[in-house]
Amino acid sequence: MFNSRSGPRHAAVLAALVAGLTAGCAHAPIPKYVAPIGPQAQLVMRGAVQPGETYGVYLFQDPLHCTGLQQVGIGIANKDPESTTIRTGLSTAEVFMTKTNRSICRVRWSFEPVAGRKYLVSASSTPNGCKAQILDATDPHKIVREPSSRRRDIGNQLCVPWAQTTTVADAESRMQTATESDLPIGIAPPARSARTAPPVVEDDLADLKRK
Numbered sequence: 001m002f003n004s005r006s007g008p009r010h011a012a013v014l015a016a017l018v019a020g021l022t023a024g025c026a027h028a029p030i031p032k033y034v035a036p037i038g039p040q041a042q043l044v045m046r047g048a049v050q051p052g053e054t055y056g057v058y059l060f061q062d063p064l065h066c067t068g069l070q071q072v073g074i075g076i077a078n079k080d081p082e083s084t085t086i087r088t089g090l091s092t093a094e095v096f097m098t099k100t101n102r103s104i105c106r107v108r109w110s111f112e113p114v115a116g117r118k119y120l121v122s123a124s125s126t127p128n129g130c131k132a133q134i135l136d137a138t139d140p141h142k143i144v145r146e147p148s149s150r151r152r153d154i155g156n157q158l159c160v161p162w163a164q165t166t167t168v169a170d171a172e173s174r175m176q177t178a179t180e181s182d183l184p185i186g187i188a189p190p191a192r193s194a195r196t197a198p199p200v201v202e203d204d205l206a207d208l209k210r211k
Contacts, residue, residue, distance in 0.1 A: 033059050033070040033084070040085040041113035044137060047075045047123040052100040055123045055130075057081065063092035063110060066152060066159035075123075088115045092152060095123045095132035105130035108152040110165070119146060147172075 047055040055075050061068025072093075073081020092110040099105065111134045113119055120135040120143065134146040147169035154160050166174075 030058070030069050030071045033072045033086070035085040036087050039088045039115035041088055041115060042083060042118040043072065043086045043113075044083045044118060044120045045073050045075060045081045045123075046120060047080060047097075047125075049075070049077050049097065049123070049125045050100065051077045053077065053097060053125055055095065055097040055125075057121050057123075058094040058096070059086065060092045060094070063090045064162060066092055066094075066108065069094070086113055086119075088113050093121060093134065095121060095130075097123060097125060097130040099125070106153065107132035108159070109134050110150045110152050110162075111146050112148040 043057075045057050049055055053076070057072045057075075058069050059072055060066050061070060072084060072086075075081050090110060090112055092108060094106060094108045096104060096106045107123075107130065109132070111119070117136065117138045120137040121132065122135060123130060123132045134149045135143050136146045137143045145168050147167060149168045150162075150165040152158075152160050152165065
């Protein structure tokens with residue numbers, strides 16, 4: 001899981017986006033996402049937020065360059081957005097959260113949905129910001145972090161160039177390789193699939209199983 005702190009520098013920009021959603025006439029509203037006809041995947045959104053906090057999930061028309069924001073769903077405490085269908089292929093999702101102190105937190109992930117599979121966008125409020133991740137929930141008994149996920153906002157960069165990102169699966173593989181290189185000769189490391197992501201334990205989803 002990855003954390004993002006609430007940033008006052010970004011707050012004004014995202015506050016304007018939120019105001020556009022709520023005020024209507026003050027700012028042009030962000031268009032709603034409409035899944036195209038053709039191969040589709042399912043997207044479920046769950047948030048663990050405090051009363052008075054709001055979280056939103058967006059997808060970009062241009063997922064590579066993070067442009068063309070489209071609203072997928074808005075959730076509050078004890079009320080998540082309805083599940084929807086999304087296009088397959090490269091997608092970039094933005095999860096933002098408005099805190100009770102009016103600060104705003106944002107996390108961006110790119111991933112590659114596959115037709116017929118189910119993905120879960122989870123968002124959680126933290127004392128200093130928020131955390132979000134993309135999960136593959138196709139098998140409800142084995143929910144794992146989506147291996148194709150790539151973090152797109154790092155530090156002050158809102159859309160890190162694709163060549164500078166790494167998938168969760170690649171990062172996990174590199175960690176495993178580094179661990180194996182330190183093992184004493186004669187001890188075989190456990191076999192792992194290249195596409196296997198670390199399973200999500202029960203504690204990770206305790207606040208997300210309301211529906």
